[in-house]
Amino acid sequence: MSTSTLTRPISIEQIAEAIKQMSQSEIQRLLDLVPKLRSPSAAKPRRTRTLKEAQASVDALDAELMTVLNHKPLTGNEPLLAGLTLNQYLALPDEEESRLWDEWAQVDIMEMEEQEVSANVLSAR
């Protein structure tokens, strides 16, 4: 199997000139094709948790969960909400569960009143 190497057809300056003339949608397409052109923080490979690491947390939280349940696991046969038992709720497809949450939420955040924040607020920056 041979490896082909592309010879750069034009100079960096010519590429830069071509980019300057691109529309926003063309730039977006270019960024999709060459993700490393994005900001350094976005292009930097991110370390992710492994399943093995995550499993340790599960074991710890399980213990807390069993404590609040007096060490009696739920059967799931009792009603949870809107006539659904826990078992029926857990068997719902994701789309249906999502639809029910929207229905049960009964709030439109865009209609909520905005609250002033304190002058000495802590910014998340």
Place this chain on the structure above:
Amino acid sequence: MSYLLDKVTARSIVRTLFKRSQKQTLTPEEIFTYDLFRRILPERLFIVPASANVLQLMAQSPLYSPVIHLFLSHVEVVIPGPYFKRWARRLRGYAFTREDAAVLALGTFGTDETNSILGMNIVATLDQPMINNWTAREAELEKRLDTMRRNLAAPYNQASLPQVLRPEEIVP
């Protein structure tokens, strides 16, 4: 550090709590959300008002309320601060859904019950299309927010964009 769980992530954590209450096996995605919840407990963890409403309804069932209260006891509800709606409307112009724009705007202009913070450090989400769109447009959004900030008085001129990450990407 402050973390905002979008509705899908909060729903996933509650689902995993219910499943583990029955000793059911979790999917890898559920393990990561469960793990995130456990790991960030010492930090400030927020949910959106819609999630809080659903959980309050679920908590009315005496049998299941200990599980729901285990979750609710560790979270706060984010409240929209000034300019939240304006920023959410601007985000809609960058191809975010209405709900995505709202949660992302809370990440910048959300506050807590005592109105003592502005914005969140991290928005945790399982919504990969939202993350992709955010990543692709982050530089544009930063510029847009910077322009908006210049016309705002303190403390709103300190508003910043959150990081938008999947649970497994949130590492110490």
